[in-house]
Amino acid sequence: MKSLEELAKIRERMAGKVALREGENSIRIVVGMATCGIAAGARPVLNALVEEVAKQGVSDKATVSQTGCIGICQYEPVVEVFEPGKEKTTYVKMTPEKAVRVVAEHIKGGKPVVEYTIGNTII
Amino acid sequence: MIRAHVLICGGTGCTSSNSPAIAKALEAELEAKGLQDEIKIVHTGCFGLCALGPIMIVYPEGIFYSRVKVEDVPEIVEEHLLKGRPVQRLVYSDPAKNAIVSGDITSLSETRFYKSQKRVALRNCGVIDPENIDEYIAMHGYEALGKALTEMTPDDVIKEILDSGLRGRGGGGFPTGRKWQFAKASVSDKKYVVCNADEGDPGAFMDRSVLEGDPHAVLEAMAIAGYAIGADEGYIYVRAEYPIAVARLQIAIKQAHEYGLLGKDIFGTGFNFDIKLRLGAGAFVCGEETALLTSIEGNRGEPRPRPPFPAVKGLFGQPTIINNVETFANVAQIILNGAKWFASMGTEKSKGTKIFALGGKITHTGLVEIPMGTTLRTIIEEIGGGCPNGKKFKAVQTGGPSGGCIPASLIDTPVDYDTLTAMGCMMGSGGMIVMDEDNCMVDIAKFFLGFIVDESCGKCTPCRIGTRRMLDILTRITEGKGQDGDIERLEELANTIKATALCGLGQTAPNPVLATIKFFRDEYEAHIYEKRCPAGHCKALARYTIDPEKCKGCSACSRKCPVNAISGVVKSPFVIDQNKCIKCGTCLETCKFGAISKK
Numbered sequence: 238m239k240s241l242e243e244l245a246k247i248r249e250r251m252a253g254k255v256a257l258r259e260g261e262n263s264i265r266i267v268v269g270m271a272t273c274g275i276a277a278g279a280r281p282v283l284n285a286l287v288e289e290v291a292k293q294g295v296s297d298k299a300t301v302s303q304t305g306c307i308g309i310c311q312y313e314p315v316v317e318v319f320e321p322g323k324e325k326t327t328y329v330k331m332t333p334e335k336a337v338r339v340v341a342e343h344i345k346g347g348k349p350v351v352e353y354t355i356g357n358t359i360i
Numbered sequence: 361m362i363r364a365h366v367l368i369c370g371g372t373g374c375t376s377s378n379s380p381a382i383a384k385a386l387e388a389e390l391e392a393k394g395l396q397d398e399i400k401i402v403h404t405g406c407f408g409l410c411a412l413g414p415i416m417i418v419y420p421e422g423i424f425y426s427r428v429k430v431e432d433v434p435e436i437v438e439e440h441l442l443k444g445r446p447v448q449r450l451v452y453s454d455p456a457k458n459a460i461v462s463g464d465i466t467s468l469s470e471t472r473f474y475k476s477q478k479r480v481a482l483r484n485c486g487v488i489d490p491e492n493i494d495e496y497i498a499m500h501g502y503e504a505l506g507k508a509l510t511e512m513t514p515d516d517v518i519k520e521i522l523d524s525g526l527r528g529r530g531g532g533g534f535p536t537g538r539k540w541q542f543a544k545a546s547v548s549d550k551k552y553v554v555c556n557a558d559e560g561d562p563g564a565f566m567d568r569s570v571l572e573g574d575p576h577a578v579l580e581a582m583a584i585a586g587y588a589i590g591a592d593e594g595y596i597y598v599r600a601e602y603p604i605a606v607a608r609l610q611i612a613i614k615q616a617h618e619y620g621l622l623g624k625d626i627f628g629t630g631f632n633f634d635i636k637l638r639l640g641a642g643a644f645v646c647g648e649e650t651a652l653l654t655s656i657e658g659n660r661g662e663p664r665p666r667p668p669f670p671a672v673k674g675l676f677g678q679p680t681i682i683n684n685v686e687t688f689a690n691v692a693q694i695i696l697n698g699a700k701w702f703a704s705m706g707t708e709k710s711k712g713t714k715i716f717a718l719g720g721k722i723t724h725t726g727l728v729e730i731p732m733g734t735t736l737r738t739i740i741e742e743i744g745g746g747c748p749n750g751k752k753f754k755a756v757q758t759g760g761p762s763g764g765c766i767p768a769s770l771i772d773t774p775v776d777y778d779t780l781t782a783m784g785c786m787m788g789s790g791g792m793i794v795m796d797e798d799n800c801m802v803d804i805a806k807f808f809l810g811f812i813v814d815e816s817c818g819k820c821t822p823c824r825i826g827t828r829r830m831l832d833i834l835t836r837i838t839e840g841k842g843q844d845g846d847i848e849r850l851e852e853l854a855n856t857i858k859a860t861a862l863c864g865l866g867q868t869a870p871n872p873v874l875a876t877i878k879f880f881r882d883e884y885e886a887h888i889y890e891k892r893c894p895a896g897h898c899k900a901l902a903r904y905t906i907d908p909e910k911c912k913g914c915s916a917c918s919r920k921c922p923v924n925a926i927s928g929v930v931k932s933p934f935v936i937d938q939n940k941c942i943k944c945g946t947c948l949e950t951c952k953f954g955a956i957s958k959k
Contacts, residue, residue: 239620239627239628240627240628241503241510244502244503244506247494247497247498251494251495251497251498254362254498255488255495255498255499258365258367258419258487265420268444270442270443270444271443271444272443283363284363284398287361287362287398288361291361300419301363301420302363302364302421302444303443304444304445305444
């Protein structure tokens with residue numbers, strides 16, 4: 238270790254890896270992973286979200302976790318985004334492709350992707 | 361890509377309750393389910409709630425599982441990690457809250473055990489993998505060392521520590537900054553930094569947990585101390601009975617060397633620092649600083665008179681600072697966050713936080729870190745959950761064999777160095793042994809004195825012979841052979857030993873006796889004059905009697921009595937011959953009618 242920059246580099250490289258354990262005031266992206274969700278394809282969505290969060294460099298402010306059945310099985314895969322001090326956003330009928338946009342526009346950009354939300358989806 | 365971390369405690373407490381087997385089972389189960397690339401297992405240090413081990417925490421949700429068994433692992437993987445449904449029956453539920461509703465999933469930080477805590481020295485314990493230096497660096501590790509070396513002069517560092525008000529956490533409570541100042545002022549081309557990790561107080565295990573959970577914090581602080589006083593070599597004197605701590609320290613030292621955070625020319629500043637481990641063979645006296653130095657030098661661990669203090673003439677005759685593990689664990693935080701931040705916690709003369717090891721008759725055995733000045737009530741009732749089985753809290757022993765007991769009537773006492781010392785107790789290293797109504801205070805004093813008698817190194821007469829005589833008197837009292845004047849004799853001996861013993865071990869050895877006499881004199885008197893143990897603990901003073909009203913004359917007790925002390929005629933009340941009775945208690949367990957009582 239010859240300089241403080243080297244140390245900072247290691248810290249940055251590791252930050253995303255331990256941020257998961259702090260996760261207090263960050264955004265929570267929750268994927269419904271009950272039988273209904275998994276059957277509807279929640280697993281690829283979950284994987285896409287986890288990958289995108291890391292790839293787009295927002296792992297310090299958002300964590301991806303899973304939950305059970307939300308109760309709207311016909312809308313699965315369901316992804317909900319919880320932001321501190323805000324109403325939650327519920328995305329329905331999610332796909333890995335949609336997940337990429339949600340991370341880019343909502344998590345990174347701060348603007349929910351309205352067309353994917355529950356109010357704008359017709360079954 | 362990792363989406364969840366499963367933290368498993370690898371401290372000594374959970375290791376002995378089988379956490380390595382759980383980690384292994386988890387690993388196999390994750391692989392079987394094809395989740396090994398999504399979920400990471402992290403072996404951490406102690407979480408503090410040792411009574412509930414083995415402990416497992418799943419992030420990002422922060423779900424807190426307690427008392428996990430190997431058989432539970434498949435269910436946790438299937439339900440929680442695969443389907444996202446936490447296994448409710450394993451989730452820790454606060455004993456204070458009985459409602460098992462869905463909102464009852466208590467994450468660690470919400471439990472009563474953690475709520476009042478403020479974790480500074482333990483901040484990384486149970487959070488990072490202690491065997492991975494990168495995780496320590498991610499938590500701003502070694503940044504304080506970098507800051508000290510590149511932006512601060514040695515005097516700046518000492519001033520920061522001085523201003524923070526940090527005092528020695530090993531028990532003495534001497535201002536750490538002052539110690540460093542003295543060592544810096546001593547002129548010599550060779551100086552040493554020593555870490556005292558010879559934690560020996562019965563019931564104290566915070567140093568072990570820091571070393572096991574966050575070893576780099578100690579290494580970093582020692583390097584900072586070396587820079588401050590002008591030393592290039594450090595020693596950690598750690599008990600050989602702490603194998604996990606020793607192994608993690610070895611790994612940590614090796615990793616720090618590989619990164620150049622120890623060794624030559626650290627951060628390109630020309631500062632060199634190296635750390636060596638020395639294993640203690642488990643003598644209590646080696647926790648005393650001068651005895652510890654003598655032991656590192658390769659000699660028999662015996663104290664030497666002070667002055668000269670180690671800061672002037674210490675290890676190998678050179679200026680040396682000796683600090684305790686927990687003291688060092690605070691240093692990097694003070695450098696990073698500033699003296700003001702640290703001094704904002706605690707009381708006027710005792711700054712910062714202190715770790716306590718709760719043990720004895722308490723629901724939550726474990727480690728807690730709280731701001732100085734927190735009351736005993738908060739520690740014992742709120743964080744510790746009070747005495748188990750509805751028993752009444754009687755007293756707490758602080759400071760191990762060097763401290764004293766605090767009775768229940770003083771439960772609102774704030775815990776800091778000066779308040780405890782004024783009461784004739786001592787904060788000591790922070791062991792807190794809780795006692796309930798079944799504990800006999802004379803017996804407690806006898807226990808601690810017995811420990812001292814075993815551990816006295818024998819160099820000075822007051823400690824070697826004086827404590828032995830005190831133990832003789834206490835043993836006599838608990839055996840019902842106490843004599844008039846025994847209390848006064850104990851006090852006289854105690855005061856003489858305090859005034860004349862060579863080292864801190866001897867000088868504080870009589871404290872448990874003096875404190876119990878001060879607060880529980882009536883118990884001593886009951887033993888001596890009434891030949892009675894109020895707590896019903898001292899076997900020799902116990903008296904088993906048969907209530908003739910309740911006795912049916914079934915002769916069951918008489919048949920079980922190993923010494924034939926019970927006699928009588930069937931269908932009429934039996935009697936116990938007190939001269940023959942050996943107080944074994946078998947009759948009490950045998951009687952179906954509750955006719956036998958112990959007094």
